Amino acid sequence: MEKFFKSNEYVNFKGKIFLIIDRATFSAATEFAKFCKETGFATLVGRNTLGHGSLTSYMRLPNSGLIVRFEAGTILNRDGGSFFIEGVKPDIELDVPDTNAGYPEVRAEILKQKTVELIKSLGKEK
Numbered sequence: 144m145e146k147f148f149k150s151n152e153y154v155n156f157k158g159k160i161f162l163i164i165d166r167a168t169f170s171a172a173t174e175f176a177k178f179c180k181e182t183g184f185a186t187l188v189g190r191n192t193l194g195h196g197s198l199t200s201y202m203r204l205p206n207s208g209l210i211v212r213f214e215a216g217t218i219l220n221r222d223g224g225s226f227f228i229e230g231v232k233p234d235i236e237l238d239v240p241d242t243n244a245g246y247p248e249v250r251a252e253i254l255k256q257k258t259v260e261l262i263k264s265l266g267k268e269k
Contacts, residue, residue, distance in 0.1 A: 160185040161262060163254050164233055167247050169193035176231040181221065188258050189237050192230030235261065 162185040164176050173192040179185040203210050218226040237257045239250060 161188050161258060162186070163189050163251075163258050164192050164231065165190040165239065165250065165254060166193050166230075167250070168230075173231055177220075177226070180231055180234065186235065187231065187233040188235045188261060189233050189254050190239060191232055194225075194227050194230035237261070 160179075162176060162179050164172075164187050168176060168189075169192060173194070176187055176192055180187055200214075201210055201212050214227075217228075220226050220229065220231070222232075224232075237254060239253050239257070
């Protein structure tokens, strides 16, 4: 039997949430980024995600019994672009050099620093 408990503490968070994304964002993280973008839950910062969203199907070949996996379709973003190819586009695109493509931790650090700078600049505009 499952039990669900309500929190006794009210969270009165009124700030903005920023989600950093780039080509290293894929699978469930891309799905979460898509949710954030479509609902306005968070502002996406960075570069397009890797892409995801094909409709995978399987079929058994009648003579050999071999099971074949194939892409049966694709999912479209709200702007009509292919979620499978383009991924999720950030709300605020950051210019991050591809020279660090082989070093994800370096690219992640650059994205983090640029996002912090962006957030600080947004705070100064008020």
